Amino acid sequence: xxxxxxxxxxxxxxxxxxxxxxxxxxxxxxxxxxxxxxxxxxxxxxxxxxxxxxxxxxxxxxxxxxxxxxxxxxxxxxxxxxxxxxxxxxxxxxxxxxxxxxxxxxxxxxxxxxxxxxxxxxxxxxxxxxxxxxxxxxxxxxxxxxxxxxxxxxxxxxxxxxxxxxxxxxxxxxxxxxxxxxxxxxxxxxxxxxxxxxxxxxxxxxxxxxxxxxxxxxxxxxxxxxxxxxxxxxxxxxxxxxxxxxxxxxxxxxxxxxxxxxxxxxxxxxxxxxxxxxxxxxxxxxxxxxxxxxxxxxxxxxxxxxxxxxxxxxxxxxxxxxxxxxxxxxxxxxxxxxxxxxxxxxxxxxxxxxxxxxxxxx
Ligand code: B12
Ligand code: SF4
Ligand code: SF4
Numbered sequence: 001x002x003x004x005x006x007x008x009x010x011x012x013x014x015x016x017x018x019x020x021x022x023x024x025x026x027x028x029x030x031x032x033x034x035x036x037x038x039x040x041x042x043x044x045x046x047x048x049x050x051x052x053x054x055x056x057x058x059x060x061x062x063x064x065x066x067x068x069x070x071x072x073x074x075x076x077x078x079x080x081x082x083x084x085x086x087x088x089x090x091x092x093x094x095x096x097x098x099x100x101x102x103x104x105x106x107x108x109x110x111x112x113x114x115x116x117x118x119x120x121x122x123x124x125x126x127x128x129x130x131x132x133x134x135x136x137x138x139x140x141x142x143x144x145x146x147x148x149x150x151x152x153x154x155x156x157x158x159x160x161x162x163x164x165x166x167x168x169x170x171x172x173x174x175x176x177x178x179x180x181x182x183x184x185x186x187x188x189x190x191x192x193x194x195x196x197x198x199x200x201x202x203x204x205x206x207x208x209x210x211x212x213x214x215x216x217x218x219x220x221x222x223x224x225x226x227x228x229x230x231x232x233x234x235x236x237x238x239x240x241x242x243x244x245x246x247x248x249x250x251x252x253x254x255x256x257x258x259x260x261x262x263x264x265x266x267x268x269x270x271x272x273x274x275x276x277x278x279x280x281x282x283x284x285x286x287x288x289x290x291x292x293x294x295x296x297x298x299x300x301x302x303x304x305x306x307x308x309x310x311x312x313x314x315x316x317x318x319x320x321x322x323x324x325x326x327x328x329x330x331x332x333x334x335x336x337x338x339x340x341x342x343x344x345x346x347x348x349x350x351x352x353x354x355x356x357x358x359x360x361x362x
Contacts, residue, residue: 004180007123011179014118015076018111019259021168022160026073026147027181028064028174034142035061041209048212050222052136060139063174067129070174072181074119075144077160078111080104080263081167081255084271087237090319091333092272093311096217096241097167099295100271101263106293108133108171111260116173126176133171140170151187154207155195155245161185165252195245200234204245216242220307221298226348232310232355233317239273239307240296268294275308275315276333279340306352312337313356320360334360 008025015023038057047053059065063073080098087094098104112131119125132138141158145151149170150158157166189207196204203214212218216238219227227235246252258264265271269291281287287301296304312333319330334357341353 004178007177008179010123011074011119011125014122015074015115018115018118020076020078020111020115021164021256021259022077022149024075024144024147024149024182025179026063026075026143026172028071028073030064031061031139031142031146034139034146037208038139038142044209044211046209046211046213048218048222049224050212050218055136060137061142063138063143066132066138067174069176070128071178072175073143074173074175074179075147075149076112076115076171076173077144077149077158077168078108078171078260079164079168079256079258081165081257082264082271083257088272088274090329091275091312091315092237093239093275093278093308094237095239095269095271095273095296096243097246097271098169099241099269100265101258101268102293103268103295103297104169104263105133107260107262108169112171112173119173119175128174128176131171131173133169138172140172143172144170146184148182148185151185152208153195153249153251154189154193155204155249156208156210157246159187159249159251161187163251163254165255166246166249167252167255192250194248194250198244198248200236200242200244201231216244220303223299224303226352227306227310229355233314235307235310236314237311239275239311240299240304269296273308275312276336278305278308279336281305282343302346302349305349309337309349309352309356313352313359316356317359330360 012023035057038061042054082100109131116127144158150160153159153166158170159166160168193207201214201216203211205211216235219231220238220240261267281301284301288297291297337353337357341350344350
């Protein structure tokens, strides 16, 4: 006879055979405490321009409503970590680790479909609804922390048990049988607050609250407008996303490498982008050809070039202040920016170009 605990063990083993590093079971019940925290985050205005985050907070915190007919959720994590090499040189933009390979939505959904077939063939489980990853419909952070996938660090990310750190994605499959749910995992940050003090923009003013208005990840990926003047220098060389609050975290000292080729830098855009060349991308079509199948397509040509202009400005200022690059290195970049300013029609991008050029002078 298949007991609930042996079923759970088999689910965990099958998920591990597909490369998922940690698997827990979630109960489909309303997340009342999480909803309260979520509402507070919204009320403080921390969701910035992400209007979709404001719609139906109750629904996001009600996993039982997501797929009628489901009775449990299999919650999995998979590492996306790959070692970051030194920057190749000046005028290269830094890409957050989660984005160096192929688009994780498509990759994880495919792997979850493979896991679904194994669960059906070997355990007779029926998966209800679609494989789920990073969609706004579910508050995945609250759900996975509630059931012990890891604990929520002060940077709000889920930190896995056994020092596996936070460089992993979270995803779910909903099934038609009730499996014993996992309890909260009682990890803690202790008195550490390195993420808060290390954050370049002070976006984690208080443990457990990230203000997206200030977060470089938001500013460079989700934000559709210009980057506020006072925050531009603080972006440093992050052209897409930001990992600082993970890099400083003691739980991320020895993160496990990703088990999947798809998340390696060779599969996608890689760890660094040479920024002057991004300015040569003239149309959305060209942009899509270059970044199709990678997370970098999210901000579109306009967003990624806006980020590149800010980082180029920062690099020019750094080169000037530190006198770290000679004129032969700086001049072609300034010329590329001047050419771009003359050729580009978008007022927001032209303004960012003016700003970048100014950084070489002031
Ligand atoms: C919107 C969003 C963002 C926004 C807002 C981030 C945020 N912290 O809210 C922006 C664009 C800034 C962002 C950035 C990033 N994101 Co994001 N994002 C999401 C998304 C879609 C929703 C998050 C959400 O609901 N936020 C609402 C707030 C209220 O939730 P929260 O603050 O995270 O809640 C936690 C804590 O507040 C804490 N908490 C709860 N109550 C209390 C009470 C107290 C007193 C305290 C101290 C704490 C506490 O527990 C909660 C659960 O963990 C999720 C996917 C999903 N569907 O859930 C991915 C997700 C959170 N993002 C992810 C990733 C990888 C990132 C980045 C690392 C990407 C990057 N390198 O640039 C950064 C990290 C920045 C950071 N420190 O958060 C992963 C995180 C995986 C993990 N290990 O945790 C997720 C889960 C996507 C996925 N499926 O894998 N993201
Ligand atoms: S992702 Fe970067 S900007 Fe955002 S909270 Fe973390 S350290 Fe701060
Ligand atoms: S840096 Fe420190 S406070 Fe921040 S998440 Fe890691 S352990 Fe927690």
